[in-house]
Amino acid sequence: SLTAPIGWANSVSTQPRHFVEHVVVRRTGPSAMASFLVARRLLCPASARRLLPCTSPPPSAPAALCWLSTDASPSPPLPVPPLEPTVDPPKKDGASFSAGSGAGGAYRTGQGAASGGRRSGGAGYEEEQQKVLRASLLHVPRMGWSESAMIAGARDVAMSPAIVGAFPRKEAALVEFFMDDCLQQLMDRIDAGEGELLKNLMLTERLSRLVRMRLEMQTPYISKWPQALSIQSQPANVSTSLKQRAVLVDEIWHAAGDAGSDIDWYVKRTVLGGIYSASEVYMLTDNSPEFHDTWTFVNRRIKDALDLQKSYKEV
Amino acid sequence: MKHLDVAGGTGDVAFRVVERIKSVSHRATQGTLTDMEEDTHIYVCDINPNMLEVGKKRAAEKGYNEEQCLSWVQGDAEALSFEDGSMDGYTIAFGIRNVTHIEKALSEAYRVLKKGGRFLCLELSHVDVPVFKDIYDIYSFSVIPAVGELVAGDRQSYQYLVESIRRFPKQEKFAQMIQEAGFEAVEYENLVGGVVAIHSGVKL
Numbered sequence: 001s002l003t004a005p006i007g008w009a010n011s012v013s014t015q016p017r018h019f020v021e022h023v024v025v026r027r028t029g030p031s032a033m034a035s036f037l038v039a040r041r042l043l044c045p046a047s048a049r050r051l052l053p054c055t056s057p058p059p060s061a062p063a064a065l066c067w068l069s070t071d072a073s074p075s076p077p078l079p080v081p082p083l084e085p086t087v088d089p090p091k092k093d094g095a096s097f098s099a100g101s102g103a104g105g106a107y108r109t110g111q112g113a114a115s116g117g118r119r120s121g122g123a124g125y126e127e128e129q130q131k132v133l134r135a136s137l138l139h140v141p142r143m144g145w146s147e148s149a150m151i152a153g154a155r156d157v158a159m160s161p162a163i164v165g166a167f168p169r170k171e172a173a174l175v176e177f178f179m180d181d182c183l184q185q186l187m188d189r190i191d192a193g194e195g196e197l198l199k200n201l202m203l204t205e206r207l208s209r210l211v212r213m214r215l216e217m218q219t220p221y222i223s224k225w226p227q228a229l230s231i232q233s234q235p236a237n238v239s240t241s242l243k244q245r246a247v248l249v250d251e252i253w254h255a256a257g258d259a260g261s262d263i264d265w266y267v268k269r270t271v272l273g274g275i276y277s278a279s280e281v282y283m284l285t286d287n288s289p290e291f292h293d294t295w296t297f298v299n300r301r302i303k304d305a306l307d308l309q310k311s312y313k314e315v
Numbered sequence: 316m317k318h319l320d321v322a323g324g325t326g327d328v329a330f331r332v333v334e335r336i337k338s339v340s341h342r343a344t345q346g347t348l349t350d351m352e353e354d355t356h357i358y359v360c361d362i363n364p365n366m367l368e369v370g371k372k373r374a375a376e377k378g379y380n381e382e383q384c385l386s387w388v389q390g391d392a393e394a395l396s397f398e399d400g401s402m403d404g405y406t407i408a409f410g411i412r413n414v415t416h417i418e419k420a421l422s423e424a425y426r427v428l429k430k431g432g433r434f435l436c437l438e439l440s441h442v443d444v445p446v447f448k449d450i451y452d453i454y455s456f457s458v459i460p461a462v463g464e465l466v467a468g469d470r471q472s473y474q475y476l477v478e479s480i481r482r483f484p485k486q487e488k489f490a491q492m493i494q495e496a497g498f499e500a501v502e503y504e505n506l507v508g509g510v511v512a513i514h515s516g517v518k519l
Contacts, residue, residue: 125499128431128519159431160403161316166433166500166517 129167131157133177137221144224145171145231172237175228179244182217183251189213190255198255204306206256208299211276214248215283215298219291226284249273271309275301316403318357319427321392321420322410324366326373329359329385332406336384358397360390393419397427404428408437412483421496428518434498439480440489440505440512447508455480486512 136153143149147170151161167173190198194213198206218225232241249269278301283294316336320328336355361367367387379385390396392407392414405424414420424434442448455477463473484492486503489512494501498516505512 124519125517132431154431160429160433161431162403162429162433163431163517165404166515 128159128163129173130177132159132163133174134181136174137178137181140174140221140224145174145228147171150174169236171231172234172240175231176237176240176244178221178228179241179248182214183244183248185217186210186214186248187251187255195255199257203256204299204303207252207272207302208295210252210255211272211279211298211302212295214252214276215279215291215294218280218283222283225280229280245273245276249276252276267309271305272302275305316355317401318355318404318406319360319395319397319402320357321360321390321395321405321407321424322362322413323359323406323408324361324363324370326359326370326385328406328408329357329370330374330377330379332357332404333379333384355384356386357384358386358388358402360388360392360395362389362391364389393423395423395427399426400429400432402427402429403432404435405432406435406437409439411436412438412479417484417489418492418496421493421498425497425518430519432518434493434514434516434518436489436493436514438483438489438512438514440483440509441481441485442509444508451508451510486514490514 132150132154134153135156136150138156139149139152143152147164150164150167150170154161154163164170190210198209201209221228231237246269249272253268253272275298279294279298282297283291286294288294318329318332320332323329359367359370361370367389371387374385388396392410393416405428407420407424411417411420428434442451459477460470460473464470467473483489486505486509490501490503493514493516496516497518499519501514501516503512503514
């Protein structure tokens, strides 16, 4: 029952709630960003409220995608009521997930002998992959999110185009790289000082500003963004794109500073996720100068959503 | 793009690559990538000139002789006559099992590939799936040589075939060997439970 508040949300005290984050290791370059994000979250003092002991493998292991499934496990001496059963999934042993990442950071488990994962030396390959993808982004406005763009990108960095054949789910790799890159830029900008500017604004304005910042990064690619959305919604790619969006929304809420909220943690993120996606789609057909209408749309939706939550609470 | 197909004398892989290039370039002309087709060249290398002859004949039948992009070269997988870093792709289909020194073939592959070039190997491999493994063993050692004797009158060759499959390193071991040759992002995919495996790696 997602509408019932999790116990901790009521406690405004500084008792940190420990979330255990389980990490599944997957060898995919672009999504290595997410593991980096988790490390950042741990280092950020403002996140003391959501302390995340990450069970990711040591840095020397091949690059990883963090699959963020947040399980809430209460710390023992708590004055607040225990979690409801539905919100307290069973504790899983981190080892069972990262089993495949042991032994020299070698291979994917599961599927029996169907296939063997990639071997170490991953750091060099991941870097090169990212270089190619970054160079490919320059060609996207002209060629779309396609193999041609990636081949052109590979040529730009003096790589044989054959390397594109080794990318998992080719066009999806490019789109996912872009999503990760935008998220990284957003976080960098927040850390670099724009975060300070946000402090003077109301919550609704903070959220609007952040969503706008993120959506503006897509404007150079807006003509080909429908293609990116359709790539992201393909069955093979949808789970990764959902994870990336979840991380993005989480990050935006975190930067907006979700203090003193009575609203369910999951609901907040779901609502913002919905607003973000709706705005993204709205932007595709927006012809106003500098997407003025889209920003108005974003402001209104966020305001409506938060007003609704307030009224719900009042009721 | 330059592609090298080793031990592919009869041209199976090479023809498919030609088809693929032509189809990709036709799609790509809509996407402004027109230089792929002009630059493409496929080299078919085989140690046995008779196989190359068969391949040339098949190419003529398929009408590829007008294609300027196919070359037939005699050569040894352990000592290729191509320059360093000259190939975008290297494939070897059902050939590496017959090479005396697999490591040499792998390092030659590494040598001729460009940066970013891809190594692909298709080979008969080991089955580990419980019940299927036994069926496969029975089929291999009892049925295949018998049929070989019946149809081709040559039991020995087919006995050799089956034994050479068993002698070839397992998927993991072979993947390790590929990695030792210098390739990155080495992975393999089993087909039909392991009867055939595709190994791939990238040179960086």
